[in-house]
Amino acid sequence: MNEFVFFINNVLISGVVIGSIYALGAVGITLIFSILRFAHFAHADLMTLGAFFAFFLTALFPAIGPALGLPTAFVMLPLAMGLTALTAVYLDKAFYKPLRAQGVKPIVLVMASLGVTLMLQGLIRMFMGTSSRNLYIDDRKGIHRIDVPFELANRPIVITDPQILLILFLVVAVIALHLFLTRSKLGKAMRAMSDNPDLARVSGINTQKVVTVTWIIAGSLAAAAGTLLSLDVSLKPDLSFMLLLPIFAAAIVGGVGHPYGALAGGFVIGFAETLSVFNWAVLLRPFRDQLWFDLPANLAFVPTEYKITVPFFILLAILVWRPTGLFKGKVL
Amino acid sequence: MNTQWLTKEFGLCMALAVSILLLMVFMGSAYGIRVLVEASCYAIIALGLTIQWGYAGLFNAGIMGFVAIGGFSAMLLTFPVNQGFWSSDQASDLGQAFLKLLGAVVIVWAVVQLRRLSVPRSIRLPLLLITLAVAYLWVVNGFAPVTQAIVSQHGFIGGFGMPVWVGWLVGGILAGTVAYFIGHICLGLRSDYLAIATLGVAEIIKAFLKNSEWLTRGTLTVSPLPWPVPSAGEVGFITARALYLSVTAVLIAIIFYLLHAAYKGPWGRMMRAIRDNELSSAAMGKDVNQRRLEVFILGCILMGIGGAGLATFNGIFDPNGYLPLHHTFLIWVMVILGGPGNNLGTLFGAVFVYVIWIMSEPVALFILNTVSYFGNLWFAWEAPSDFASRALQARVFSIGLIITLVLRYAPKGLFPEKVQQYS
Numbered sequence: 001m002n003e004f005v006f007f008i009n010n011v012l013i014s015g016v017v018i019g020s021i022y023a024l025g026a027v028g029i030t031l032i033f034s035i036l037r038f039a040h041f042a043h044a045d046l047m048t049l050g051a052f053f054a055f056f057l058t059a060l061f062p063a064i065g066p067a068l069g070l071p072t073a074f075v076m077l078p079l080a081m082g083l084t085a086l087t088a089v090y091l092d093k094a095f096y097k098p099l100r101a102q103g104v105k106p107i108v109l110v111m112a113s114l115g116v117t118l119m120l121q122g123l124i125r126m127f128m129g130t131s132s133r134n135l136y137i138d139d140r141k142g143i144h145r146i147d148v149p150f151e152l153a154n155r156p157i158v159i160t161d162p163q164i165l166l167i168l169f170l171v172v173a174v175i176a177l178h179l180f181l182t183r184s185k186l187g188k189a190m191r192a193m194s195d196n197p198d199l200a201r202v203s204g205i206n207t208q209k210v211v212t213v214t215w216i217i218a219g220s221l222a223a224a225a226g227t228l229l230s231l232d233v234s235l236k237p238d239l240s241f242m243l244l245l246p247i248f249a250a251a252i253v254g255g256v257g258h259p260y261g262a263l264a265g266g267f268v269i270g271f272a273e274t275l276s277v278f279n280w281a282v283l284l285r286p287f288r289d290q291l292w293f294d295l296p297a298n299l300a301f302v303p304t305e306y307k308i309t310v311p312f313f314i315l316l317a318i319l320v321w322r323p324t325g326l327f328k329g330k331v332l
Numbered sequence: 333m334n335t336q337w338l339t340k341e342f343g344l345c346m347a348l349a350v351s352i353l354l355l356m357v358f359m360g361s362a363y364g365i366r367v368l369v370e371a372s373c374y375a376i377i378a379l380g381l382t383i384q385w386g387y388a389g390l391f392n393a394g395i396m397g398f399v400a401i402g403g404f405s406a407m408l409l410t411f412p413v414n415q416g417f418w419s420s421d422q423a424s425d426l427g428q429a430f431l432k433l434l435g436a437v438v439i440v441w442a443v444v445q446l447r448r449l450s451v452p453r454s455i456r457l458p459l460l461l462i463t464l465a466v467a468y469l470w471v472v473n474g475f476a477p478v479t480q481a482i483v484s485q486h487g488f489i490g491g492f493g494m495p496v497w498v499g500w501l502v503g504g505i506l507a508g509t510v511a512y513f514i515g516h517i518c519l520g521l522r523s524d525y526l527a528i529a530t531l532g533v534a535e536i537i538k539a540f541l542k543n544s545e546w547l548t549r550g551t552l553t554v555s556p557l558p559w560p561v562p563s564a565g566e567v568g569f570i571t572a573r574a575l576y577l578s579v580t581a582v583l584i585a586i587i588f589y590l591l592h593a594a595y596k597g598p599w600g601r602m603m604r605a606i607r608d609n610e611l612s613s614a615a616m617g618k619d620v621n622q623r624r625l626e627v628f629i630l631g632c633i634l635m636g637i638g639g640a641g642l643a644t645f646n647g648i649f650d651p652n653g654y655l656p657l658h659h660t661f662l663i664w665v666m667v668i669l670g671g672p673g674n675n676l677g678t679l680f681g682a683v684f685v686y687v688i689w690i691m692s693e694p695v696a697l698f699i700l701n702t703v704s705y706f707g708n709l710w711f712a713w714e715a716p717s718d719f720a721s722r723a724l725q726a727r728v729f730s731i732g733l734i735i736t737l738v739l740r741y742a743p744k745g746l747f748p749e750k751v752q753q754y755s
Contacts, residue, residue, distance in 0.1 A: 038524065041393075107527070112735070115731075119728075305539060305542075306536075315529065
């Protein structure tokens with residue numbers, strides 16, 4: 001049974017955690033992709049930026065968290081989300097809107113977003129240095145060990161506070177986003193604009209407002225993902241680099257312009273990563289004597305240093321077989 | 333109108349010549365020539381990008397990967413032969429591992445061909461997936477012990493000891509092959525997908541070169557790589573580097589002439605037509621995706637050759653030395669600042685940007701030291717210990733700022749593409 005607990009810890013829990021992070025990022029990517037019609041490469045840096053805002057706020061008010069019984073950075077999350085959303089709106093005003101007004105091809109916007117990526121990375125490293133930091137300043141990470149009620153299992157299932165908070169946050173965010181997109185006037189306007197921007201404009205939808213709201217949603221979700229991920233591991237300035245490819249893969253796997261698809265895509269990519277780096281020999285070891293071949297010590301599909309190939313090959317496979325994504329997104 | 337453009341271009345080129353002369357005077361001519369050689373290798377890479385972006389409007393965000401392939405090929409083909417490895421058992425073991433790989437490919441191919449025997453899809457697909465998984469694990473576990481033995485006993489397999497030009501040529505061909513697979517998958521789709529895919533493939537190539545220690549020595553790096561001209565030990569620094577510069581200059585002249593002929597010819601006109609209006613050229617019966625694939629592969633071949641030249645000149649193959657900032661975004665700045673689609677502008681941009689890039693480090697450090705000295709003197713301000721490394725991040729910021737500003741205010745670059753009017 002210990003092997004099974006190992007599987008739960010290393011595949012189920014970490015797959016859900018990393019999948020939720022990818023999903024939060026991919027929802028923003030897919031919204032920007034479908035409404036502004038370009039691949040926003042600076043999205044992963046918005047995540048890092050959000051995490052650094054949370055770090056600043058935590059350093060300013062370190063005592064708030066322990067008073068409420070929650071990690072301080074999580075208490076500060078709404079503020080960090082707001083700051084990041086504001087940054088995203090102004091980044092759009094400064095760098096993307098003038099280009100859109102000139103009527104350039106979408107690919108030029110992609111290039112501009114790479115420029116913004118470099119600017120954000122440069123700024124973050126200039127002010128914060130290149131070392132990694134811990135988001136827990138005055139409090140400690142809560143780790144829960146749940147004992148499994150079986151005779152043969154003596155190892156517990158391990159889950160940490162930030163992981164529980166992340167999953168709760170994802171559920172709340174998804175329900176809120178669903179209600180917003182289906183019930184509110186603005187959300188319906190967003191969907192209309194994603195379906196057909198010209199038709200939306202002639203039917204009197206304020207496209208500027210829709211664009212602003214898109215950036216607010218994408219920016220705040222990115223900040224939440226970055227903060228919760230850094231709470232769980234640590235805050236690194238090059239965090240964004242490891243996230244960029246998986247979140248794009250998640251958005252495309254789910255189907256561009258499909259928020260629920262992005263959610264599913266995030267989990268597909270997250271589980272694919274954890275399943276492929278998992279050492280399957282551990283699960284087969286109890287049946288060692290019944291097997292007809294010698295069990296190698298390491299039976300992982302992908303060595304950990306090649307983890308980045310997993311989202312890439314999923315991306316290629318989906319582009320070959322089903323470019324619209326699993327959920328029939330747009331063929332842009 | 334015509335003379336107006338001439339004076340502007342002429343003035344810019346003169347300014348560049350003066351700044352190179354200043355560099356030579358202040359930093360010594362050996363250093364100056366080194367900068368010029370590196371700039372010429374970057375210029376070959378930038379010419380590769382300018383045909384992708386300028387002629388055809390293709391966004392390649394993974395130049396680093398193709399440059400690294402070129403460097404790898406220059407290392408593998410030209411480095412002296414490792415006799416210890418080839419005379420040992422590992423050589424035949426490695427051959428067996430490659431035979432296993434070949435066998436696995438044949439088996440998978442056979443399973444794919446089951447479709448011809450009208451085996452239903454519901455059987456074929458699971459069968460294919462299972463075969464793929466088993467064959468993959470079989471091959472990986474075939475390679476693992478051999479490569480470990482090679483690393484522990486001989487370091488790495490060594491090179492093939494071939495002439496340098498073979499290494500450069502193969503570098504171009506390898507880069508083109510990778511480009512074929514990526515382009516084949518992505519070029520029929522939206523242009524953003526190519527950017528995402530190239531960004532990913534560059535990281536994967538780097539990860540592969542870094543972790544395949546039996547092939548590349550990984551982080552231990554391989555040096556010295558042989559030169560195509562007499563090395564510094566034989567004829568002195570300045571002569572050796574000048575000879576190398578003449579080799580790259582001749583290479584650039586040939587590439588430049590060929591590209592110029594292609595640009596002016598029917599092929600170039602067709603490319604620009606596809607770039608400017610895809611729909612109308614498709615309606616004229618042009619195979620848009622095939623032409624794009626052509627130009628993408630051609631550009632990546634040039635990147636591979638440039639990367640090979642760069643690695644050979646530095647004399648060291650270091651997979652960790654390939655950084656997106658130095659080998660992707662810097663080249664982007666060269667091309668969009670110089671003028672995409674204008675070969676002369678790209679050459680100018682490559683040399684100009686590279687000179688500034690090289691000079692920015694000592695200048696920035698000088699300013700920093702001054703700032704922290706006076707800051708300490710007047711305000712008793714203590715600079716953080718990693719001040720210098722942090723301040724170098726300002727280069728990242730400025731590259732990003734230049735990209736966004738050029739795109740907004742000078743989208744055609746300093747040397748705009750001259751649109752020919754036929755009346």
